[in-house]
Amino acid sequence: MGIDYYKILNVDRSAKDDDLKKAYRKLAMKWHPDKNPNNKKDAEANFKQISEAYDVLSDPQKRQVYDQFGEEGLKGQVPPQSAGGFSGGSDGGGPTMYRFNPRNADDIFSEFFGFTSPFGGIGDMGGRAGASGFPRGMFSDDLFSSFRSGAGEGSGNVHAPRKSAPIEKTLHCNLEDLYKGTTKKMKISRDVTDSSGRSTTVEEILTIEVKPGWKKGTKITFPEKGNEQRGIIPADLVFIIDEKPHSVFKRDGNDLVVTQKISLVEALTGYTIQLTTLDGRNLTVAINSIISPSYEEVIKGEGMPIPKEPSKRGNLRVKFNIKFPSRLTSEHKIGIKRLLTSP
Known part of the structure; x- marks a missing residue:
C-alpha cells in the first residue's frame, strides 16, 4: 500500500x-x-x-x-x-x-x-x-x-482575509434637506465575482435616508459595496454628509443663525423680524427694545432638529447689522443731540 x-x-x-x-x-x-x-x-x-x-x-x-x-x-x-x-x-x-x-x-x-x-x-x-x-x-x-x-478551531480560515480600505464619497445636502430630512438615491457601479471567479460590472441603486438634524461629517456606511476581488473582503462604501451654504441661514451646532440689516432708526425705535423658515413657514417677531450692535434675539425651538431627541430643536438666533448714516447735517446733529440728552 x-x-x-x-x-x-x-x-x-x-x-x-x-x-x-x-x-x-x-x-x-x-x-x-x-x-x-x-x-x-x-x-x-x-x-x-x-x-x-x-x-x-x-x-x-x-x-x-x-x-x-x-x-x-x-x-x-x-x-x-x-x-x-x-x-x-x-x-x-x-x-x-x-x-x-x-x-x-x-x-x-x-x-x-x-x-x-x-x-x-x-x-x-x-x-x-x-x-x-x-x-x-x-x-x-x-x-x-x-x-x-x-x-477558532473549526473555522474555515486560519485568519480573517484582508479587507479593502473604505471608499468615501461626499453626499451634498442643502440646509433644507438636513432640517426636514430627505431620501437620496445614489447609483453606483461595481465589479462582482461569481462562483467561477468571473468578474462582471453591475449597477445598483442605493437609498440613503437623511434624518432631520444630521450634521456635516455624518457618515452613512454600506458594508462591502466595493469591488469584489478574490481573497479580499470588499471595501465598505461610506457617504459623508457635506452641507451646502445657505443664502439666509448659517448653522451653529443645533442652532440657526441669521443676520438682519436694519437702519439706525429701526434699531432705536423698534423693528419687526420677518423670516421664512426652512420648512416654509412665515415667522414674525416684534422687537420693541433698543437694538445695540451686539444685540441678539433668541427665538427658542426654531433651530435645527436634534437627532437624538426628535421632539426638540435648537434655537434661532437673530443678529443685526445696523446701518449708520454716512453723513449728518448740522441740523441733524443738533436735533439728535437734543433728543438724546433731554431728560
Missing part, C-alpha cells in the same frame, strides 16, 4: 472535504518549517508529506486512484493491466499507468489560505527565504497563536 495518506492526516477513509481541510490546517501550521527552526529538516519532510496527502485526498480523481491502487498506483508502480481505466498517456497505443505529479507544498499552503503571502502581506520582512519559500522568522509563536485564537 505504501504511504497511508489517511493516517498522515489522521482522518478516516470516509473523511469529507471539511474534515480534510481541518486536518490539513492543523498539521500544516504545526509542521511548517518556519515554525520549527530548531527541527527544520524533520519539519520540512513532514510538511511536504502532509501537503502531498492533502493534495491527493482532496482531489476526487487522485483519491479514487489511491483508494484502488494505493501510492504505487498514483506513482505508476502497478502493471498497466491493473490500472483499469486510469491512464496518463501512451507509449505506443497501449494503456499506461496513472502518472501523479506532486504539487509544491508551498503552493498548496498559500492556495489553501487564499494569499501568496499566507498572512495578508506581512511576509516580506527582508530576511532570506527558507526552504519553504517564505522569509525566515515570519512565523513567530505569538503570530501563530493569535491566528489560531482568532479563527
Whole structure:
C-alpha cells in the first residue's frame, strides 16, 4: 500500500472535504518549517508529506486512484493491466499507468489560505527565504497563536482575509434637506465575482435616508459595496454628509443663525423680524427694545432638529447689522443731540 495518506492526516477513509481541510490546517501550521527552526529538516519532510496527502485526498480523481491502487498506483508502480481505466498517456497505443505529479507544498499552503503571502502581506520582512519559500522568522509563536485564537478551531480560515480600505464619497445636502430630512438615491457601479471567479460590472441603486438634524461629517456606511476581488473582503462604501451654504441661514451646532440689516432708526425705535423658515413657514417677531450692535434675539425651538431627541430643536438666533448714516447735517446733529440728552 505504501504511504497511508489517511493516517498522515489522521482522518478516516470516509473523511469529507471539511474534515480534510481541518486536518490539513492543523498539521500544516504545526509542521511548517518556519515554525520549527530548531527541527527544520524533520519539519520540512513532514510538511511536504502532509501537503502531498492533502493534495491527493482532496482531489476526487487522485483519491479514487489511491483508494484502488494505493501510492504505487498514483506513482505508476502497478502493471498497466491493473490500472483499469486510469491512464496518463501512451507509449505506443497501449494503456499506461496513472502518472501523479506532486504539487509544491508551498503552493498548496498559500492556495489553501487564499494569499501568496499566507498572512495578508506581512511576509516580506527582508530576511532570506527558507526552504519553504517564505522569509525566515515570519512565523513567530505569538503570530501563530493569535491566528489560531482568532479563527477558532473549526473555522474555515486560519485568519480573517484582508479587507479593502473604505471608499468615501461626499453626499451634498442643502440646509433644507438636513432640517426636514430627505431620501437620496445614489447609483453606483461595481465589479462582482461569481462562483467561477468571473468578474462582471453591475449597477445598483442605493437609498440613503437623511434624518432631520444630521450634521456635516455624518457618515452613512454600506458594508462591502466595493469591488469584489478574490481573497479580499470588499471595501465598505461610506457617504459623508457635506452641507451646502445657505443664502439666509448659517448653522451653529443645533442652532440657526441669521443676520438682519436694519437702519439706525429701526434699531432705536423698534423693528419687526420677518423670516421664512426652512420648512416654509412665515415667522414674525416684534422687537420693541433698543437694538445695540451686539444685540441678539433668541427665538427658542426654531433651530435645527436634534437627532437624538426628535421632539426638540435648537434655537434661532437673530443678529443685526445696523446701518449708520454716512453723513449728518448740522441740523441733524443738533436735533439728535437734543433728543438724546433731554431728560
